[in-house]
Amino acid sequence: MFDSVRIRLTLWYAGVLALSLIAFALVIYYAAGNIFHERQDESLRSTAQTVASAYLEELAETHSQSTAGKVVLAEITFPNRYVQLSDNAGNPLAASANLSGATIAIPSPVFTDARARGFSHASVNGLRVTVVPLSSDQTLGYAIVAEPLSVIEDGLRELRRDLFAGVLLVLLLASAGGYFLARKSLAPIASMNSQTQRISAENLSARLDVTNSRDELGHLATTINDLLTRLENAFKEQQRFIADASHELRTPLAVLRGETEVALGKGRTVEEYQQSLSLIQDEAERLSRIVEDLFILARQPISTRAALNKERVSLNDAVRDCARAAQVLAFRKGVRLKLENDSPSIALNGDEDLIKRMLLNLLDNAVKYTPAGGEISLALLRQNGNAEIVVRDTGIGIPTEAQPRVFDRFYRVDKARTRTMGGAGLGLSIAQWIVEVHGGSINLASTPGHGSTFTIVLPMTA
Helix, strand or coil, X not given: CCCCHHHHHHHHHHHHHHHHHHHHHXXXXXXXXXXXXXXXXXXXXXXXXXXXXXXXXXXXXXXXHHHHHHHHHHHCCCCXXXXXXXXXXXXXXXXXXXXXXXXXXXXXXXXXXXXXXXXXXXXXXXXXXXXXECCCCCCCCEEEEEEECHHHHHHHXXXXXXXXXXXXXXXXXXXXXXXXXXXXXXXXXXXXXXXXXXXXXXXXXCCCCCCCCCCHHHHHHHHHHHHHHHHHHHHXXXXXXXXXXXXXXXXXXXHHHHHHHHHHHCCCCHHHHHHHHHHHHHHHHHHHHHHHHHHXXXXXXXXXXHHCCCEEEEHHHHHHHHHHHHHHHHHHHCCEEEEECCCCCCEEEECHHHHHHHHHHHHHHHHHCCCCCCEEEEEEEEECCEEEEEEEECCCCCCHHHHHHCCXXXXXXXXXXXHHCCCCCCHHHHHHHHHHHCCCEEEEEEECCCEEEEEXXXXXXX
Protein backbone atom coordinates (compact mmCIF):
# COMPACT_ATOMS: atom_id res chain seq x y z
CA MET A 1 0.00 0.00 0.00
CA PHE A 2 2.70 2.48 1.04
CA ASP A 3 4.78 1.55 -2.02
CA SER A 4 2.45 3.69 -4.13
CA VAL A 5 3.63 7.26 -4.69
CA ARG A 6 -0.01 8.36 -4.94
CA ILE A 7 -0.79 6.97 -1.50
CA ARG A 8 2.34 8.49 0.04
CA LEU A 9 1.63 11.89 -1.51
CA THR A 10 -1.97 11.75 -0.32
CA LEU A 11 -0.91 10.80 3.21
CA TRP A 12 1.70 13.54 3.33
CA TYR A 13 -0.83 16.05 2.03
CA ALA A 14 -3.48 14.86 4.50
CA GLY A 15 -0.99 14.94 7.38
CA VAL A 16 0.16 18.49 6.66
CA LEU A 17 -3.41 19.61 6.13
CA ALA A 18 -4.53 17.91 9.36
CA LEU A 19 -1.84 19.68 11.39
CA SER A 20 -2.77 22.99 9.79
CA LEU A 21 -6.48 22.50 10.43
CA ILE A 22 -5.91 21.40 14.04
CA ALA A 23 -3.69 24.42 14.69
CA PHE A 24 -6.28 26.70 13.10
CA ALA A 25 -9.11 25.08 15.08
CA LEU A 26 -7.17 25.50 18.37
CA VAL A 27 -6.58 29.17 17.63
CA ILE A 28 -10.25 29.66 16.81
CA TYR A 29 -11.34 27.75 19.90
CA TYR A 30 -9.19 29.66 22.39
CA ALA A 31 -9.96 33.00 20.74
CA ALA A 32 -13.68 32.22 20.87
CA GLY A 33 -13.37 31.15 24.54
CA ASN A 34 -11.74 34.47 25.45
CA ILE A 35 -14.42 36.39 23.55
CA PHE A 36 -17.20 34.42 25.25
CA HIS A 37 -15.78 35.14 28.70
CA GLU A 38 -15.23 38.82 27.94
CA ARG A 39 -18.78 39.19 26.66
CA GLN A 40 -20.12 37.37 29.74
CA ASP A 41 -18.22 39.71 32.04
CA GLU A 42 -19.44 42.78 30.11
CA SER A 43 -23.01 41.53 30.19
CA LEU A 44 -22.85 40.77 33.93
CA ARG A 45 -21.34 44.21 34.62
CA SER A 46 -24.10 45.89 32.58
CA THR A 47 -26.75 43.94 34.51
CA ALA A 48 -25.16 44.83 37.85
CA GLN A 49 -25.06 48.53 36.94
CA THR A 50 -28.74 48.36 35.89
CA VAL A 51 -29.65 46.82 39.27
CA ALA A 52 -27.62 49.49 41.12
CA SER A 53 -29.31 52.30 39.20
CA ALA A 54 -32.80 50.90 39.88
CA TYR A 55 -31.89 50.43 43.53
CA LEU A 56 -30.85 54.08 43.93
CA GLU A 57 -34.11 55.27 42.38
CA GLU A 58 -36.20 53.06 44.65
CA LEU A 59 -34.15 54.04 47.70
CA ALA A 60 -34.83 57.70 47.00
CA GLU A 61 -38.56 56.97 47.19
CA THR A 62 -38.72 54.50 50.11
CA HIS A 63 -35.71 55.66 52.17
CA SER A 64 -35.30 52.04 53.28
CA GLN A 65 -32.44 49.85 51.99
CA SER A 66 -34.18 46.53 52.65
CA THR A 67 -37.47 47.70 51.15
CA ALA A 68 -35.77 49.21 48.12
CA GLY A 69 -33.83 45.99 47.57
CA LYS A 70 -36.87 43.78 47.73
CA VAL A 71 -38.87 46.00 45.39
CA VAL A 72 -36.10 46.16 42.83
CA LEU A 73 -35.52 42.40 42.82
CA ALA A 74 -39.22 41.76 42.59
CA GLU A 75 -39.63 44.03 39.60
CA ILE A 76 -36.47 43.06 37.73
CA THR A 77 -35.88 39.41 36.84
CA PHE A 78 -33.05 37.95 34.80
CA PRO A 79 -33.39 34.37 33.49
CA ASN A 80 -30.43 32.14 34.35
CA ARG A 81 -28.87 34.92 36.41
CA TYR A 82 -28.77 35.39 40.14
CA VAL A 83 -28.89 38.83 41.76
CA GLN A 84 -27.98 39.71 45.32
CA LEU A 85 -27.70 43.01 47.21
CA SER A 86 -25.22 43.32 50.05
CA ASP A 87 -24.22 46.03 52.49
CA ASN A 88 -20.72 47.42 52.83
CA ALA A 89 -19.72 44.54 55.09
CA GLY A 90 -20.85 42.00 52.48
CA ASN A 91 -23.93 40.91 54.39
CA PRO A 92 -26.92 40.04 52.14
CA LEU A 93 -29.74 42.63 52.04
CA ALA A 94 -31.91 40.97 49.37
CA ALA A 95 -31.68 38.21 46.77
CA SER A 96 -33.52 37.21 43.61
CA ALA A 97 -36.17 34.53 43.85
CA ASN A 98 -34.15 31.99 41.79
CA LEU A 99 -31.59 31.80 44.60
CA SER A 100 -34.29 30.08 46.71
CA GLY A 101 -33.10 31.62 49.95
CA ALA A 102 -29.47 30.78 49.35
CA THR A 103 -26.74 33.42 49.30
CA ILE A 104 -23.69 33.91 47.15
CA ALA A 105 -20.58 33.92 49.32
CA ILE A 106 -18.20 36.56 47.96
CA PRO A 107 -14.57 36.61 49.16
CA SER A 108 -13.42 39.89 50.76
CA PRO A 109 -10.74 40.57 48.09
CA VAL A 110 -13.49 40.80 45.47
CA PHE A 111 -15.20 43.63 47.41
CA THR A 112 -11.87 45.36 47.85
CA ASP A 113 -11.20 45.16 44.10
CA ALA A 114 -14.73 46.46 43.36
CA ARG A 115 -14.17 49.48 45.60
CA ALA A 116 -10.85 50.24 43.89
CA ARG A 117 -11.93 49.76 40.26
CA GLY A 118 -15.70 50.36 40.43
CA PHE A 119 -16.38 46.73 39.52
CA SER A 120 -14.88 43.28 39.99
CA HIS A 121 -15.20 39.83 38.40
CA ALA A 122 -14.59 36.45 40.01
CA SER A 123 -15.44 32.78 39.64
CA VAL A 124 -17.07 31.35 42.77
CA ASN A 125 -18.49 27.84 43.14
CA GLY A 126 -19.18 27.33 39.41
CA LEU A 127 -20.57 30.84 39.01
CA ARG A 128 -19.15 33.83 37.21
CA VAL A 129 -19.74 36.77 39.57
CA THR A 130 -19.63 40.54 38.99
CA VAL A 131 -19.67 42.99 41.92
CA VAL A 132 -20.53 46.68 41.42
CA PRO A 133 -20.91 49.35 44.18
CA LEU A 134 -24.51 50.61 44.54
CA SER A 135 -23.44 54.25 44.78
CA SER A 136 -20.52 56.31 43.63
CA ASP A 137 -19.56 57.14 47.20
CA GLN A 138 -19.49 53.37 47.95
CA THR A 139 -21.49 53.77 51.20
CA LEU A 140 -24.65 51.84 50.35
CA GLY A 141 -23.24 48.38 49.54
CA TYR A 142 -22.93 46.26 46.40
CA ALA A 143 -24.98 44.81 43.59
CA ILE A 144 -23.92 41.23 42.88
CA VAL A 145 -24.89 39.46 39.63
CA ALA A 146 -23.89 35.85 38.92
CA GLU A 147 -24.31 33.42 36.05
CA PRO A 148 -23.35 29.72 35.85
CA LEU A 149 -20.05 29.05 34.07
CA SER A 150 -21.82 26.17 32.33
CA VAL A 151 -23.44 28.71 30.01
CA ILE A 152 -20.03 29.42 28.46
CA GLU A 153 -18.95 25.78 28.70
CA ASP A 154 -22.03 24.69 26.76
CA GLY A 155 -21.19 27.17 24.01
CA LEU A 156 -17.58 26.03 23.90
CA ARG A 157 -18.69 22.41 23.85
CA GLU A 158 -20.83 23.09 20.78
CA LEU A 159 -17.93 24.96 19.18
CA ARG A 160 -15.61 22.01 19.84
CA ARG A 161 -18.11 19.65 18.27
CA ASP A 162 -18.55 21.87 15.22
CA LEU A 163 -14.80 22.34 14.82
CA PHE A 164 -14.14 18.61 15.13
CA ALA A 165 -16.82 17.77 12.58
CA GLY A 166 -15.65 20.57 10.27
CA VAL A 167 -11.98 19.58 10.46
CA LEU A 168 -12.83 15.93 9.84
CA LEU A 169 -15.10 16.75 6.91
CA VAL A 170 -12.60 19.15 5.32
CA LEU A 171 -9.80 16.63 5.84
CA LEU A 172 -11.78 13.84 4.18
CA LEU A 173 -12.78 16.00 1.24
CA ALA A 174 -9.27 17.43 0.87
CA SER A 175 -7.70 13.94 1.07
CA ALA A 176 -10.04 12.66 -1.61
CA GLY A 177 -9.22 15.69 -3.75
CA GLY A 178 -5.51 15.27 -3.03
CA TYR A 179 -5.62 11.62 -4.07
CA PHE A 180 -7.45 12.57 -7.27
CA LEU A 181 -4.93 15.32 -8.06
CA ALA A 182 -1.98 13.03 -7.24
CA ARG A 183 -3.40 10.33 -9.46
CA LYS A 184 -4.03 12.80 -12.27
CA SER A 185 -0.57 14.37 -11.87
CA LEU A 186 1.19 11.01 -11.83
CA ALA A 187 -0.82 9.58 -14.72
CA PRO A 188 1.83 10.66 -17.27
CA ILE A 189 4.50 8.87 -15.20
CA ALA A 190 2.37 5.72 -15.15
CA SER A 191 1.98 6.04 -18.91
CA MET A 192 5.75 6.49 -19.32
CA ASN A 193 6.31 3.44 -17.11
CA SER A 194 4.03 1.24 -19.21
CA GLN A 195 5.58 2.52 -22.44
CA THR A 196 9.12 2.01 -21.10
CA GLN A 197 8.31 -1.58 -20.09
CA ARG A 198 7.37 -2.34 -23.70
CA ILE A 199 10.74 -1.08 -24.98
CA SER A 200 13.36 -3.79 -25.42
CA ALA A 201 16.51 -4.39 -27.45
CA GLU A 202 14.32 -5.34 -30.42
CA ASN A 203 12.35 -2.07 -30.52
CA LEU A 204 14.72 0.60 -29.21
CA SER A 205 13.30 2.89 -31.88
CA ALA A 206 10.12 3.34 -29.78
CA ARG A 207 9.82 6.66 -27.95
CA LEU A 208 7.73 8.00 -25.08
CA ASP A 209 4.84 10.34 -25.73
CA VAL A 210 5.59 13.97 -24.78
CA THR A 211 2.28 15.70 -23.99
CA ASN A 212 3.77 18.98 -22.80
CA SER A 213 7.44 19.59 -23.47
CA ARG A 214 7.48 22.70 -21.25
CA ASP A 215 6.69 21.10 -17.88
CA GLU A 216 8.84 18.85 -15.68
CA LEU A 217 7.27 15.60 -16.90
CA GLY A 218 7.75 16.73 -20.47
CA HIS A 219 11.42 17.43 -19.74
CA LEU A 220 11.71 13.96 -18.18
CA ALA A 221 10.11 12.28 -21.18
CA THR A 222 12.38 14.24 -23.54
CA THR A 223 15.44 13.23 -21.51
CA ILE A 224 14.39 9.57 -21.58
CA ASN A 225 13.82 9.79 -25.34
CA ASP A 226 17.28 11.27 -25.78
CA LEU A 227 18.68 8.45 -23.66
CA LEU A 228 16.85 5.88 -25.79
CA THR A 229 18.29 7.51 -28.92
CA ARG A 230 21.80 7.23 -27.52
CA LEU A 231 21.18 3.63 -26.46
CA GLU A 232 19.78 2.77 -29.87
CA ASN A 233 22.78 4.30 -31.61
CA ALA A 234 25.18 2.57 -29.21
CA PHE A 235 23.37 -0.76 -29.68
CA LYS A 236 23.45 -0.42 -33.45
CA GLU A 237 27.10 0.54 -33.28
CA GLN A 238 27.80 -2.49 -31.12
CA GLN A 239 25.93 -4.78 -33.50
CA ARG A 240 27.78 -3.30 -36.47
CA PHE A 241 31.08 -3.61 -34.64
CA ILE A 242 30.44 -7.27 -33.81
CA ALA A 243 29.31 -8.02 -37.35
CA ASP A 244 32.30 -6.25 -38.90
CA ALA A 245 34.72 -7.86 -36.44
CA SER A 246 33.26 -11.28 -37.14
CA HIS A 247 33.53 -10.66 -40.86
CA GLU A 248 37.16 -9.55 -40.59
CA LEU A 249 38.11 -12.51 -38.42
CA ARG A 250 36.26 -15.02 -40.59
CA THR A 251 38.50 -14.59 -43.63
CA PRO A 252 41.93 -15.25 -42.03
CA LEU A 253 40.47 -18.09 -39.98
CA ALA A 254 38.96 -19.64 -43.12
CA VAL A 255 42.32 -19.32 -44.89
CA LEU A 256 44.14 -20.88 -41.94
CA ARG A 257 41.69 -23.75 -41.73
CA GLY A 258 41.60 -24.35 -45.50
CA GLU A 259 45.36 -24.22 -45.93
CA THR A 260 45.85 -26.53 -42.95
CA GLU A 261 43.37 -29.06 -44.35
CA VAL A 262 45.07 -28.95 -47.75
CA ALA A 263 48.53 -29.37 -46.23
CA LEU A 264 47.38 -32.33 -44.14
CA GLY A 265 45.29 -33.89 -46.91
CA LYS A 266 48.21 -35.75 -48.50
CA GLY A 267 51.94 -35.96 -48.39
CA ARG A 268 53.76 -32.98 -49.82
CA THR A 269 57.29 -31.87 -50.55
CA VAL A 270 59.26 -29.67 -48.21
CA GLU A 271 58.86 -26.73 -50.55
CA GLU A 272 55.07 -27.15 -50.63
CA TYR A 273 54.94 -27.36 -46.82
CA GLN A 274 57.05 -24.20 -46.60
CA GLN A 275 54.64 -22.38 -48.92
CA SER A 276 51.69 -23.50 -46.82
CA LEU A 277 53.40 -22.46 -43.58
CA SER A 278 54.35 -19.12 -45.10
CA LEU A 279 50.71 -18.47 -46.01
CA ILE A 280 49.59 -19.58 -42.56
CA GLN A 281 52.17 -17.23 -41.01
CA ASP A 282 50.94 -14.26 -43.05
CA GLU A 283 47.32 -14.90 -42.10
CA ALA A 284 48.26 -15.45 -38.44
CA GLU A 285 50.10 -12.12 -38.41
CA ARG A 286 47.11 -10.41 -40.01
CA LEU A 287 44.83 -12.06 -37.45
CA SER A 288 47.10 -10.87 -34.64
CA ARG A 289 46.98 -7.30 -35.94
CA ILE A 290 43.20 -7.38 -36.11
CA VAL A 291 42.91 -8.78 -32.57
CA GLU A 292 45.34 -6.14 -31.27
CA ASP A 293 43.36 -3.38 -32.98
CA LEU A 294 40.10 -4.75 -31.58
CA PHE A 295 41.61 -4.76 -28.10
CA ILE A 296 42.52 -1.09 -28.45
CA LEU A 297 39.07 -0.21 -29.81
CA ALA A 298 37.44 -2.09 -26.94
CA ARG A 299 38.89 0.54 -24.60
CA GLN A 300 37.21 3.42 -26.41
CA PRO A 301 33.82 3.45 -24.67
CA ILE A 302 35.35 3.47 -21.18
CA SER A 303 38.65 5.28 -21.64
CA THR A 304 38.87 8.95 -20.68
CA ARG A 305 41.66 11.44 -20.46
CA ALA A 306 41.94 10.78 -16.72
CA ALA A 307 42.30 7.03 -17.38
CA LEU A 308 45.33 7.45 -19.66
CA ASN A 309 48.78 6.47 -18.51
CA LYS A 310 49.81 10.13 -18.41
CA GLU A 311 53.40 11.16 -18.44
CA ARG A 312 55.51 13.88 -19.99
CA VAL A 313 55.98 12.91 -23.63
CA SER A 314 58.55 14.52 -25.90
CA LEU A 315 56.81 14.77 -29.28
CA ASN A 316 60.16 15.42 -30.95
CA ASP A 317 61.46 12.03 -29.79
CA ALA A 318 58.18 10.24 -30.54
CA VAL A 319 58.01 11.62 -34.09
CA ARG A 320 61.68 10.78 -34.68
CA ASP A 321 61.20 7.17 -33.45
CA CYS A 322 58.12 6.62 -35.59
CA ALA A 323 59.83 8.07 -38.65
CA ARG A 324 62.77 5.72 -38.16
CA ALA A 325 60.40 2.70 -37.88
CA ALA A 326 58.35 3.73 -40.93
CA GLN A 327 61.54 4.34 -42.92
CA VAL A 328 62.03 0.58 -43.14
CA LEU A 329 58.59 0.06 -44.71
CA ALA A 330 59.06 2.98 -47.06
CA PHE A 331 62.46 1.73 -48.22
CA ARG A 332 61.08 -1.72 -49.04
CA LYS A 333 58.41 -0.18 -51.25
CA GLY A 334 60.67 2.39 -52.88
CA VAL A 335 58.99 5.38 -51.23
CA ARG A 336 60.96 8.33 -49.87
CA LEU A 337 60.11 9.45 -46.33
CA LYS A 338 61.12 12.96 -45.29
CA LEU A 339 61.16 14.16 -41.65
CA GLU A 340 60.73 17.83 -40.81
CA ASN A 341 61.45 18.14 -37.10
CA ASP A 342 63.35 21.38 -36.59
CA SER A 343 60.99 22.79 -33.93
CA PRO A 344 62.24 23.44 -30.39
CA SER A 345 61.32 20.91 -27.74
CA ILE A 346 57.58 20.19 -27.81
CA ALA A 347 56.03 18.15 -24.98
CA LEU A 348 52.60 17.18 -23.65
CA ASN A 349 51.05 15.03 -20.95
CA GLY A 350 49.80 11.79 -22.40
CA ASP A 351 50.34 8.13 -23.19
CA GLU A 352 53.53 7.77 -25.25
CA ASP A 353 52.69 4.27 -26.51
CA LEU A 354 49.28 5.40 -27.81
CA ILE A 355 50.74 8.49 -29.48
CA LYS A 356 53.35 6.37 -31.27
CA ARG A 357 50.64 3.88 -32.27
CA MET A 358 48.64 6.73 -33.80
CA LEU A 359 51.63 8.03 -35.78
CA LEU A 360 52.62 4.56 -36.99
CA ASN A 361 49.05 3.88 -38.16
CA LEU A 362 49.06 7.07 -40.23
CA LEU A 363 52.54 6.39 -41.63
CA ASP A 364 51.67 2.76 -42.40
CA ASN A 365 48.60 3.90 -44.35
CA ALA A 366 50.68 6.48 -46.19
CA VAL A 367 53.24 3.81 -47.23
CA LYS A 368 50.51 1.36 -48.31
CA TYR A 369 48.72 3.79 -50.59
CA THR A 370 51.73 5.63 -52.03
CA PRO A 371 53.14 4.05 -55.20
CA ALA A 372 56.86 3.40 -55.61
CA GLY A 373 58.74 6.59 -56.33
CA GLY A 374 56.31 8.64 -54.25
CA GLU A 375 57.09 10.73 -51.22
CA ILE A 376 55.86 10.89 -47.62
CA SER A 377 56.61 13.79 -45.29
CA LEU A 378 56.24 13.89 -41.52
CA ALA A 379 56.39 17.36 -39.92
CA LEU A 380 56.18 18.57 -36.31
CA LEU A 381 55.66 22.26 -35.56
CA ARG A 382 54.11 24.74 -33.15
CA GLN A 383 50.88 26.42 -34.17
CA ASN A 384 48.83 28.83 -32.03
CA GLY A 385 50.09 27.36 -28.77
CA ASN A 386 49.43 23.76 -29.88
CA ALA A 387 51.57 21.00 -31.30
CA GLU A 388 50.75 20.21 -34.92
CA ILE A 389 51.79 16.98 -36.65
CA VAL A 390 51.32 16.75 -40.40
CA VAL A 391 51.51 13.46 -42.33
CA ARG A 392 51.46 14.13 -46.07
CA ASP A 393 51.79 11.65 -48.96
CA THR A 394 51.68 11.71 -52.75
CA GLY A 395 49.62 8.54 -52.97
CA ILE A 396 46.35 7.62 -54.64
CA GLY A 397 44.26 9.88 -52.42
CA ILE A 398 40.76 9.30 -51.08
CA PRO A 399 37.55 9.92 -53.04
CA THR A 400 35.58 12.96 -51.86
CA GLU A 401 32.46 10.94 -51.04
CA ALA A 402 34.48 8.53 -48.87
CA GLN A 403 36.39 11.13 -46.84
CA PRO A 404 33.68 11.68 -44.16
CA ARG A 405 33.71 7.93 -43.36
CA VAL A 406 37.40 7.05 -43.38
CA PHE A 407 37.53 7.27 -39.57
CA ASP A 408 34.64 4.79 -39.11
CA ARG A 409 35.51 1.35 -37.83
CA PHE A 410 36.11 -1.27 -40.54
CA TYR A 411 35.41 1.23 -43.30
CA ARG A 412 37.55 0.71 -46.38
CA VAL A 413 37.39 2.70 -49.61
CA ASP A 414 38.35 -0.33 -51.72
CA LYS A 415 37.70 -3.51 -49.75
CA ALA A 416 39.35 -5.83 -52.25
CA ARG A 417 42.53 -3.76 -52.46
CA THR A 418 42.86 -3.13 -48.73
CA ARG A 419 42.31 -6.79 -47.98
CA THR A 420 45.24 -7.75 -50.21
CA MET A 421 47.32 -5.12 -48.41
CA GLY A 422 46.41 -6.59 -45.04
CA GLY A 423 44.20 -3.75 -43.85
CA ALA A 424 41.07 -4.16 -41.76
CA GLY A 425 39.79 -0.59 -41.74
CA LEU A 426 40.72 0.01 -38.08
CA GLY A 427 43.89 2.08 -38.28
CA LEU A 428 42.30 5.50 -38.82
CA SER A 429 39.56 4.82 -36.28
CA ILE A 430 42.20 4.02 -33.67
CA ALA A 431 44.21 7.09 -34.63
CA GLN A 432 41.20 9.36 -34.26
CA TRP A 433 40.36 7.92 -30.85
CA ILE A 434 43.92 8.35 -29.59
CA VAL A 435 43.96 11.98 -30.71
CA GLU A 436 40.58 12.74 -29.12
CA VAL A 437 41.41 11.20 -25.72
CA HIS A 438 44.47 13.46 -25.67
CA GLY A 439 42.19 16.47 -26.16
CA GLY A 440 43.18 17.06 -29.76
CA SER A 441 41.70 16.85 -33.23
CA ILE A 442 42.58 15.19 -36.55
CA ASN A 443 41.64 16.52 -39.98
CA LEU A 444 41.91 15.09 -43.46
CA ALA A 445 42.52 16.86 -46.75
CA SER A 446 42.78 14.64 -49.82
CA THR A 447 42.65 14.96 -53.58
CA PRO A 448 42.14 11.73 -55.54
CA GLY A 449 45.27 10.92 -57.54
CA HIS A 450 47.40 13.53 -55.75
CA GLY A 451 47.68 12.24 -52.19
CA SER A 452 46.34 12.89 -48.70
CA THR A 453 47.27 15.09 -45.75
CA PHE A 454 46.42 14.26 -42.13
CA THR A 455 46.81 17.14 -39.65
CA ILE A 456 46.86 16.34 -35.93
CA VAL A 457 46.53 19.16 -33.39
CA LEU A 458 47.44 18.34 -29.75
CA PRO A 459 47.47 20.66 -26.71
CA MET A 460 51.02 21.17 -25.40
CA THR A 461 52.15 21.12 -21.80
CA ALA A 462 52.67 24.60 -20.40
